[in-house]
Amino acid sequence: MTLRSVAALLWDGVAPFEFGVLCEAFGIDRTDDGIPHLEFAICAPTPGPVHTSLGFTIGVPDGLERLDQADLIGVPAMRRDVPLPAGVGDALRRAHARGARILSVCSGAFALGEAGLLDGLECTTHWKHTDELAARFPEAKVVPEVLYVDAGQVVTSAGTAAGVDACLHIWRQEYGAAVASAVARRMVVPPQRDGGQAQYIARAVPECDAETFGPLLEWIVANLGEELDVESLARRSAMSPRTFARRFRAETGATPHAWVTRQRVLRAEELLEQTDRPVEWIAHRVGFANAATLRHHFLRARGVSPQSYRRSFAC
The missing domain is CATH 1.10.10.60 (Homeodomain-like)
Incomplete structure (x- = not known):
């Protein structure tokens, strides 16, 4: 499926930064840099104001029916301690069944797990939550040490900025390295990072007097x-x-x-x-x-x- 349209799916409790990653990666018109234009939609179980984790609201124009037109559905970080809103699981499963790709950023992976989309797949989330993800969804194959996992139709990314890495990976898959690099330049980020989440887990800082x-x-x-x-x-x-x-x-x-x-x-x-x-x-x-x-x-x-x-x- 060629990537032409993207929909961000959110509901009350959405983390603004992770939602912003999807907007920045896929929602900005960069055709002046030779980057293909993507249709970008913001969806919620009920159109209208959605309350973020920081207390302010986001006006969401489209409902779940808009997901039926998207080639890629992005689920940003959401609250892990509440069930999926009515209709979300069905909408995600319906999109997956017709061949749409599903991308989660950070704790958005828990929504994919609740929808049954991680069963039998390798996946990841923020390093603080990988044990919880594995415990709650024992059929999922949680990989804790990576920035993102591409399991084909389902792509899961680790904490916060790792969502940028996953988005650039999708750009690279769909349109090649030159387009992905152009998107990265506009975002002022490296087109591809090395390493994994192990770099960001708290540990004693070793003595090192070397220059960078x-x-x-x-x-x-x-x-x-x-x-x-x-x-x-x-x-x-x-x-x-x-x-x-x-x-x-x-x-x-x-x-x-x-x-x-x-x-x-x-x-x-x-x-x-x-x-x-x-x-x-x-x-x-x-x-x-x-x-x-x-x-x-x-x-x-x-x-x-x-x-x-x-x-x-x-x-």
């Missing part, structure tokens, strides 16, 4: 064709390989190899979209040894071959 890795990360992205193993990066950072690898993971949430590989795949996506260069050339350009290595990492990261990706998203 920010300048090094910028250099890596600009020089993906260089030798970027731990030893060479450690020399560039004037650290031992062991110290470098430990501090790199502490700051980025990923190993140096995983972070570099992710950037190489992202750059390969752009070249596949924007050029007609052979896959072998692209592989060397982004720092992979050969086309076979690129195919291996690309298929692992994206679930399709470079050639299939190019057929879907080439300009």
Whole structure:
């Protein structure tokens, strides 16, 4: 199903920020930047004022019937201690049955669980609530350490800003890396973050007098064709390989190899979209040894071959 229309579903107790994530990601007209226009609707069980978790109200123009026209339905963070309003579960199940995608942000996953849409699926929510989600919905396969989970029709994201990551993931799936990057630039966020929720769980802060890795990360992205193993990066950072690898993971949430590989795949996506260069050339350009290595990492990261990706998203 091509993404043409999005509906945000909310009711009393909605968290404003998570609702705002859906509005910012899908509701703003960015056609002047070459980003496809999406129809965006705001729906509630009963049209009219909806009370947010902060006490102010949001005027909602559409009822549940509007969900029947949406390709994607977004459910922001909601109260977990009250049952679903009448009709919400049926509306979500009806949308899912006709093939619409369902996206939850943070504790919106509990609404999907109440509707029976998480049974048998991998899913996630805010790290503070993953144990509760698993306990309440034992048929769900809760993954606590990730920013979002794409289970096909159902996409669940972790706390707050992880909803942005999930939205950009959907943009990337539907329209390619260039469009997703354009949306991210307008939102002033990275097009794809590394790591997972483990970065945000409270823990003792280790002693570390190292400078930020920010300048090094910028250099890596600009020089993906260089030798970027731990030893060479450690020399560039004037650290031992062991110290470098430990501090790199502490700051980025990923190993140096995983972070570099992710950037190489992202750059390969752009070249596949924007050029007609052979896959072998692209592989060397982004720092992979050969086309076979690129195919291996690309298929692992994206679930399709470079050639299939190019057929879907080439300009």
